[in-house]
Amino acid sequence: MIMKKRSSSLYDLTYSDLKANPPKVVILPWGATEAHNQHLPYGSDVIQAYEVAVESAAMANGSGAESVVLPPVPFGNNAQQLDQFVTIHLSTKTAIVLLEDVVKSLTAQGIGKLILVNSHGGNEFKPIIRDLQNQYRVLIVLIDLYKMIPDLISEIFDVPGDHAGELETSLMMYLSSGKFSTNKAGDGGRIPFAIDSLNKSGIWTPRPWTKSHPDLGSGNPAAATAEKGEKYFNALCSELSKVITDISDAEKGEIPYL
Template structure:
């Protein structure tokens, strides 16, 4: 029987971790929110964890000193608080968590962190700027749905924003028993009534339930597990390669300065 995996923090023993000291930690960060009528509330956590876990495994095989941290399950859902059991982390909470995780790691000689983000409402840039200044760590953010645009285009006519073809295909591939395809809506969206606010260069968050009647954005009904697998494999390969290069990078080699 295979033992605990030293590159998965929740499995690794202290002995393994001391023997295989990591230099880059990977933190999946999701959200717990409605995903149409047909996907689990934990979709973003499931996706981010699966991509991070497979990518860390592949990178370690290539020689990276990478470590998968347990996922942060909650994200910013300030505009979905009318939807039952949708848990919101404020930006202040997210900043405090990121700061504490990073500071802990830096004290133990791990000064490289990759956030594997699964949720579009999580805006990490300002948090990362502040925590990097405070801790001296180098933090990289991966928004998984923006990876491998060529594969994305070749695989999906309309990947959708939320609970659409991309996310539904991914969950079908990762754990098909979690998808209630027969309940999937059409993911239709309703534009702002004040049309002038919807133009390039002008932004406000969407009042989600008003603009997304079935909570989805993009039609999920063309999803297949094969499409999910195609994107998953490409995303994992891309993140693994990046992790390996980041782990091998020398101090002073930009952006690890």
């Protein structure tokens, strides 16, 4: 395997690299390992979170930020997909302990700023972050990638979808240089809940995925292209790199970094 060194990824940096350029902010990509319709790999969320984080951090570092990207957390909350082969569910209990260990380690090294780059809709971090930020007096910023640049998303995609749909498939087509296509994909349709009042706005209960989405995807990927994925990836990284630069520059005392 030929390894390409990437300046923003901790995987690829040595201790001397870090001593020469100590990071002011650390970025933790967090995905999930799960089926994505019939055409995208289980690693889709991990690949997206990691690739976007590494590219965004490289862009930010190029304009003066001092950031580094940790290895991605590969597992997410997939409690409603345990009937799908080799889908791994990370419980909230484990996520709390894992994130606390990361924050505790960084705090011990004098690093007080962490950006969490989440790519999986089933992961919920807000209550965990509220508790940790209060306990450790660090700045923890949550980025839900799929919620960023909503205007551009509606401009680029006909129907983005929320799991292995047009948006995610386009992004994976671009990131994999065409390795994945929509050949084997189902249309990602949803079977509504049989209990009718649960289909209304403001009312929520988790979807039993295999029953609600028989293709194991949500949203039709048919209109996906690598070109759309490239446009989306570049816009996403440009937006995220600005956040990384701002957090890298942030000084203690600036609201909300108290």
